[in-house]
Amino acid sequence: RSQPGEAAARGDQLRSITCSMSKVSRSTMELSEAVRSGLQLLADRGRIPSGAFAALVWGAFRSLVDEQAAASSLDHPELKDIEMTILKHCHAATATCILEAVKQNADMSTISSYLEDCKLDKERIEHFCTEYQKYKETLEILLGRYVCASHLLIK
Numbered sequence: 001r002s003q004p005g006e007a008a009a010r011g012d013q014l015r016s017i018t019c020s021m022s023k024v025s026r027s028t029m030e031l032s033e034a035v036r037s038g039l040q041l042l043a044d045r046g047r048i049p050s051g052a053f054a055a056l057v058w059g060a061f062r063s064l065v066d067e068q069a070a071a072s073s074l075d076h077p078e079l080k081d082i083e084m085t086i087l088k089h090c091h092a093a094t095a096t097c098i099l100e101a102v103k104q105n106a107d108m109s110t111i112s113s114y115l116e117d118c119k120l121d122k123e124r125i126e127h128f129c130t131e132y133q134k135y136k137e138t139l140e141i142l143l144g145r146y147v148c149a150s151h152l153l154i155k
Contacts, residue, residue, distance in 0.1 A: 029100055029114040038093020039118035041086055048090065050123075051078040056087070057128055060094035061135045065142065101132065102139045108132075 042048055042056065059073030074087050101111050108129050115125045 029097070029104065029106060029110060031097060031100055031114075034089075035093045035096045036118055038089045039097060039115065039120065042090045042094060043119040043121070043124065045121075047086060048082065049078075052082055053124055054127060055079055056090055057094060057131055060091055060098060061131050063091070064095055064098060065135060065138050098132065098135075098139070099143070102136060102143055 042053065045053075048056065055076040055078040059069070059076060059079075063070035063073040074084070074091060079087055097114070100106075104110075106114075111129060111132060112125050115128060120128070
């Protein structure tokens with residue numbers, strides 16, 4: 001039977017291998033059409049003004065790292081004038097994009113290119129990437145725990 005330290009070490013090794021494989025085998029992010037359309041909505045300044053964009057992106061990151069924040073991530077005052085179905089679509093697309101970027105260990109160039117393909121402008125891409133850099137390490141740890149726990153449960 002494994003000791004907790006051994007399990008953590010195996011999790012670190014698994015993350016390292018997974019991240020290395022992702023860097024080698026994937027130079028672009030490939031996400032579903034639903035995710036792409038949600039990010040395209042997020043890019044639309046007519047539907048999502050700057051303040052709402054910042055609140056939505058912040059909320060997506062916070063909801064992934066803080067269980068309590070997840071429940072209120074769409075309650076920000078900047079989001080009150082946006083239709084709930086659009087908010088949910090954009091939030092889900094943003095969270096999916098974040099998780100996929102972390103899973104693939106995507107660099108800023110890869111993320112920027114994908115977001116640019118989804119029609120986000122330079123300012124919004126820079127904002128997203130700044131938030132990504134703030135939360136990346138925490139998300140890597142959380143995803144690593146999930147992968148490690150899933151691996152141990154399967155055995």
